[in-house]
Amino acid sequence: MFRIRLPLRRAAALGLPTAWGAVAVTYKLACPLAQQDGLGARVATSAVFFAVGSGIVAHVRGTLLKELTQVRRVARAAQRVLVRPLPPCIDGLHLAAAHLSAERGASLGGDLYEVVATEHGVRAVMGDVRGHGLAALDTVAAVLGSFREAAHDEPDLAGVLRRLERALARRLRERAIAEHPSAGQAALEPPVAEEFVTVLLLEIARDGRVHALNCGHPWPYRLSGPRVEPLARTDPLPPLGPFPLPATLPALDCGHLVPREMLVLFTDGAEDARDRQGRFFPLRAALAGAVRASPITPEKVLRTVLAALLRHTAGTPTDDIALLVLRNERVHKRSEGARGTARPATKYPQPTNQP
16 A cells, blocks of 8 residues: 555656646647747746746745655654653652754754663663664664663673673674675674674662663763762773674672752763854752752753753754753651561652652
8 A cells, every 4th residue: 555655645746847848848839939039928837937937936835845854753753752751750769851853953863861660670771873763763773672672681780781792793784784785794794893882781670779881971960959979980891883792791799879869861962062152061069959940840951951952052052962860859867667576667758740
């Protein structure tokens, strides 16, 4: 059915310009007025051809606008499948996320994020594929697809990261073969160093303990009351792609995320955003300003930072930007056990969306 409709649509798209052209040719060959050389005849001929040209231009413009609208619909649908909207709360963590694409009119880019609740704790990934726009989509799909399965299957973060590395290597080999089919076995060689992905993995246990693995990605900021501090200060591993992972991958213990504390994950496009004078965006200062307001919610922090980013870049960021805010909504209190002994209980209040 689709194969039949496509030629029909193409024929319909060409029908109106053909009709306009036929009108112009018929007028020139058959109308006596078109054969005269007087001023009035020339004005009439010019008016006819102007009308024909305007009609063709209007038709082509309308066709292109329809196609552009359809492409944007497909892009939005693809975004909902690849980088799915996050729920407001996952296992006691309140979430807010946003993504800005560097390509004008595009809703997709090379940044990725996901948060899932597993039996090992809440696991989150934030990544940045080299490049942006539609060219980075296949790599985003490979990394996110691998994470969504590995986060549930692997008992530790090291296993998850190795699964992401294998998925990326496999995707790059497939792309090399598709782009250079005549290369044969040469296309199976390790991909070039220009192809890489920065990845940050977080695991937040039920007691709030945070573990992390970082491959070339900026460390998140921890928001604790008015304080804004990096979650860690150690140097990250190299990005995935150019170099193999080390034999041992101990996850970094980042302490506890206590109730009401937040983590702000972001891609380097946020800190690297520049204004017209070439000054970098002061993300840490923007976060410090956001937490001064009351009440503090992930949504309000996200809106405040995004508004400051757009003002800083005059609404035209040059790189993709992703932001993810997580707040620990778990409140611990004491409750009586079955035999009168006190034991800890964890309550997960419903998050508020009030700014």
